[in-house]
Amino acid sequence: MIVEEQLIDAALRSWKSNADRTEKFFHALSEEQLQQEVAPGRNRLLYLWGHLASVSDGMLPLLGIGPRLHPELEATFVTNPDRSGTTLFTASAIKQAAAEIDRELWSAFTKWTATEWIAKHTAVSDEDFVREPHRNRFSVLLSRTAHMAFHYGQVVLTKPRE
Amino acid sequence: MIVEEQLIDAALRSWKSNADRTEKFFHALSEEQLQQEVAPGRNRLLYLWGHLASVSDGMLPLLGIGPRLHPELEATFVTNPDRSGTTLFTASAIKQAAAEIDRELWSAFTKWTATEWIAKHTAVSDEDFVREPHRNRFSVLLSRTAHMAFHYGQVVLTKPRE
Numbered sequence: 019m020i021v022e023e024q025l026i027d028a029a030l031r032s033w034k035s036n037a038d039r040t041e042k043f044f045h046a047l048s049e050e051q052l053q054q055e056v057a058p059g060r061n062r063l064l065y066l067w068g069h070l071a072s073v074s075d076g077m078l079p080l081l082g083i084g085p086r087l088h089p090e091l092e093a094t095f096v097t098n099p100d101r102s103g104t105t106l107f108t109a110s111a112i113k114q115a116a117a118e119i120d121r122e123l124w125s126a127f128t129k130w131t132a133t134e135w136i137a138k139h140t141a142v143s144d145e146d147f148v149r150e151p152h153r154n155r156f157s158v159l160l161s162r163t164a165h166m167a168f169h170y171g172q173v174v175l176t177k178p179r180e
Numbered sequence: 181m182i183v184e185e186q187l188i189d190a191a192l193r194s195w196k197s198n199a200d201r202t203e204k205f206f207h208a209l210s211e212e213q214l215q216q217e218v219a220p221g222r223n224r225l226l227y228l229w230g231h232l233a234s235v236s237d238g239m240l241p242l243l244g245i246g247p248r249l250h251p252e253l254e255a256t257f258v259t260n261p262d263r264s265g266t267t268l269f270t271a272s273a274i275k276q277a278a279a280e281i282d283r284e285l286w287s288a289f290t291k292w293t294a295t296e297w298i299a300k301h302t303a304v305s306d307e308d309f310v311r312e313p314h315r316n317r318f319s320v321l322l323s324r325t326a327h328m329a330f331h332y333g334q335v336v337l338t339k340p341r342e
Contacts, residue, residue: 024316164325171331175219
């Protein structure tokens with residue numbers, strides 16, 4: 019691999035390892051366990067699972083891959099806080115949606131060349147991108163990886179202490 | 181900037197923004213507030229601050245920059261869990277150590293070429309690196325950025341809800 023491919027490979031491994039540990043964590047839980055809060059009065063696990071799925075879904079249009087696959091998640095898990103009385107989703111609905119979204123993202127991620135990775139994302143105009151070339155797809159990948167890690171750090175607080 | 185420099189620039193921005201928000205969070209707290217736990221029975225804020233500082237310190241030898249600047253933090257904040265009765269550190273001692281470590285890392289980070297970034301880190305042998313070229317400095321940067329985000333997600337749980 020040439021240098022730029024190695025840099026991208028490292029970022030994809032980081033995304034994947036964060037996505038895998040998050041998925042593994044949620045898959046091991048019952049509907050009842052998913053009702054736990056990460057700390058008193060804070061978000062429930064089910065909310066954070068749906069939140070991560072919906073934020074990933076938003077990466078599809080943001081990165082120019084295509085439309086959201088599950089736009090129905092956004093109101094409940096992004097626009098509104100937990101327990102807002104918005105539509106209820108079961109764990110199995112979130113699980114299926116998250117898996118579809120992850121597959122769609124990964125399929126694009128593993129095809130792009132380095133030049134495609136540093137192309138602008140769709141939320142920045144051509145003019146702004148000239149001044150701010152760091153607003154590219156690769157930056158989105160890194161910031162969303164950190165976002166996943168941020169919430170993963172929260173959800174593991176519900177694990178019994180070793 | 182050429183492609184590989186843009187990829188590195190994105191990763192450095194991600195490291196920096198995570199380091200900055202973490203520092204800003206801890207700097208705003210009193211010694212008393214730093215005694216708060218992120219969740220009942222879980223790590224205290226002071227412990228996590230020292231933990232992040234010591235893990236960053238360990239990046240100095242791992243990345244071949246030099247020896248640890250604050251090896252005295254490791255036993256208290258990495259090897260042992262919180263409240264182990266090991267040496268006590270004040271917030272101001274951690275603050276100063278963290279700032280020194282961050283400066284030292286940043287100074288190296290901003291000098292390396294792309295080829296230096298994909299060079300092996302010091303915890304992998306030459307033979308293993310041939311088979312596993314992803315065990316490079318850039319991967320360490322990304323995994324430590326995610327590690328910071330992981331704990332930042334926890335510490336912000338102590339903020340009053342908006």
